[in-house]
Every structure is written in C-alpha cells, then in structure tokens.
Amino acid sequence: MILFGILALLALVFAVFMVATRNAVHSALFLIGNFVILAILYITLGAEFLGLAQILVYAGAVMVLFLFVIAYLSAGTEASETGPALAWQLPLGIAAGVLSLGLLLWGTLGAVLTPTAAPPHFGSLAFLGRALFTTYLFPFEITAFLLLAALVGVVVLVRDER
Amino acid sequence: MNTNLTYYLVLGICLFAVGTAGVLVRKNPLVMFMSVELMWNAVNLIFLAFSRYLADAAGQVFVFLVITVAAAEVATGLGIIVVVFRRRRSLDADRLSALKE
Numbered sequence: 375m376i377l378f379g380i381l382a383l384l385a386l387v388f389a390v391f392m393v394a395t396r397n398a399v400h401s402a403l404f405l406i407g408n409f410v411i412l413a414i415l416y417i418t419l420g421a422e423f424l425g426l427a428q429i430l431v432y433a434g435a436v437m438v439l440f441l442f443v444i445a446y447l448s449a450g451t452e453a454s455e456t457g458p459a460l461a462w463q464l465p466l467g468i469a470a471g472v473l474s475l476g477l478l479l480w481g482t483l484g485a486v487l488t489p490t491a492a493p494p495h496f497g498s499l500a501f502l503g504r505a506l507f508t509t510y511l512f513p514f515e516i517t518a519f520l521l522l523a524a525l526v527g528v529v530v531l532v533r534d535e536r
Numbered sequence: 537m538n539t540n541l542t543y544y545l546v547l548g549i550c551l552f553a554v555g556t557a558g559v560l561v562r563k564n565p566l567v568m569f570m571s572v573e574l575m576w577n578a579v580n581l582i583f584l585a586f587s588r589y590l591a592d593a594a595g596q597v598f599v600f601l602v603i604t605v606a607a608a609e610v611a612t613g614l615g616i617i618v619v620v621f622r623r624r625r626s627l628d629a630d631r632l633s634a635l636k637e
Contacts, residue, residue: 375540377544378540378541380572382543382547385547385551385634386547386550386551386554389550389551389554390554390576392558392567392570392574393554393555393558393561393562393567393571394573398564398566398567398613401566401570402570403565404571405573405574408551408574408577409577412577412580412581415544415547416580416581416584419544419584419585419587419588419597421584421587421588421596424580424584424596424600424603427600427603428577428580428603431607432573432577432603433601433608435607436573436606436607436610439610439611440566440569440610441568443566443614443617443618446593446618447566447617447621447627463560463561463563464561467557467561468557468561468562470557471549471553471554471556471557471560471561472553472557472558474552474556475549475550475552475553477551478549478552478635479546479549481544482545482549482623484543484548485582489541489589489590490589490590490591490592491591493591495589497588497596498590500562502593502596502597504588504593504598505593505594505595505596505597508590509593509597510594510597513601514597516600517601517604517605520604520605520608521604521607521608522608523606523608524609524611524612525611526599527612527615528615530614531603531612531615531616531619532615532618532619535554535569
C-alpha cells in the first residue's frame with residue numbers, strides 16, 4: 375500500500391511536470407520517468423512480461439525516437455510556445471481536463487465489482503504466451519501486418535522527393 | 537500482493553486527465569504527441585488492473601496489442617511531424633491552419 379502510494383504520487387508528479395515544463399527535452403525525460411514508474415506498477419499487478427516490455431519498448435525505443443526527433447527539429451522548439459496564442463486556450467484546456475477527470479471518476483467509482491482469485495502463474499510469460507498463441511492468435515498476426523504497414527508508410531512519407 | 541482495484545483506477549483516470557489537458561494546452565506537436573502516449577499508458581494501467589482483478593488474460597493480451605499499435609503510431613506520427621516541419625519550418629500547432637482558409 376505504501377509502495378503503491380509512493381509510486382502513484384511519483385507517476386502523477388512526473389506526468390504534471392511533463393505537461394507543464396517549457397522544454398521539450400525535459401518533457402521527454404519526465405515522460406521516461408513516468409513510464410518506468412508505470413512499468414513497476416504493471417509488475418505489482420502481476421504483469422511481469424508487460425512491465426519489462428513497457429521499459430524496453432516505451433522507455434527505450436519510443437522515447438529514444440522522440441528524443442532523436444526533438445534533437446533533429448530543435449531549431450524550432452524554443453520559439454514554439456511563444457506564437458500568437460489562441461484566446462482562453464490554457465484555462466479552457468485545464469477546465470476540460472478537470473471535467474474529464476470528474477466525469478470519469480463519477481462514472482467509475484459507483485461500479486461494484488467482485489474480485490476473482492488469480493490462477494497460478496498469472497501474468498507469467500507462459501500464461502501470456504498461451505493466451506496470445508491460442509485464443510488471440512488472429513489479432514496477434516494482424517499486429518504483424520500493422521507494423522509492416524507502419525514501416526512502409528514511414529519510409530514512403532519521409533523519403534526525399536527528388 | 538496488493539490488488540485494490542479502486543486505487544489503480546483512480547491513478548489511471550488522473551493520468552488520463554493530465555494527458556487530456558496536455559494535448560489541449562500545449563502548442564508544440566511533439567509534446568502534444570507525448571501527452572497522447574501518456575493517455576495510452578493510463579488506459580493500459582486500467583486494463584491491467586481489471587485483468588488482475590477479474591483473473592482474465594484478455595486484458596494483458598490487449599495491453600500487448602496496445603503497445604504494438606502505439607509503437608506503429610509513434611513511428612508514423614513522428615514521420616508526419618518531420619514532414620510538416622520540413623515544409624513549414626515551424627513547430628507551432630497553431631500555425632497549421634491551411635484547412636481553415
């Protein structure tokens with residue numbers, strides 16, 4: 375319980391700093407911190423493989439890609455928050471965030487759920503692998519095509535037009 | 537192992553709301569994109585909490601698929617941002633108003 379409290383507080387602080395800081399690189403670093411905390415929370419929920427995948431894919435590959443693009447485009451990042459502002463963007467955005475928070479909490483906290491006892495080896499690699507390669511084989515194969523499509527799409531998108 | 541579902545739900549919802557506010561408030565498309573990633577992860581956390589609570593593998597499989605889709609989304613999204621920057625030499629979402637005229 376104490377562990378969850380500390381981790382939840384850290385995750386929220388990292389998330390708020392990620393949104394609030396002016397510097398895009400600092401945003402990315404805060405987001406990496408948030409992802410690592412979330413990976414620990416995944417492991418406390420019994421999803422060991424997904425916690426490790428979270429660190430490898432999100433905190434590793436995805437954020438390296440983000441940092442690389444920030445560095446590549448860094449000529450424009452300093453001035454990007456100083457352009458002509460949309461009127462009321464900041465208060466309205468925060469109000470929309472608070473409103474969605476209230477609506478989601480209101481919709482969720484009334485629900486009554488009874489827990490089920492977890493089977494042995496719940497969340498282990500064998501458990502997830504069996505589900506992935508039997509019941510959910512077709513969606514799993516579809517993701518392979520999705521990744522291929524994304525790969526080809528990016529190559530077509532950013533190639534030189536000469 | 538502590539599995540009190542409500543705490544995980546509240547944390548996931550708070551992170552989702554922070555991500556929503558981030559997308560709406562920030563003007564740097566890269567930071568907006570990172571806020572979307574935060575929202576993905578808030579939903580993943582809730583998926584895993586329900587998966588643990590109902591002892592059902594479907595939640596974990598779904599998170600696995602979400603991580604894959606998010607990786608594809610980041611690749612294409614950053615590609616689009618790079619192309620937009622090459623064309624307009626600017627990283628301000630407010631100036632992307634070509635469809636307005």
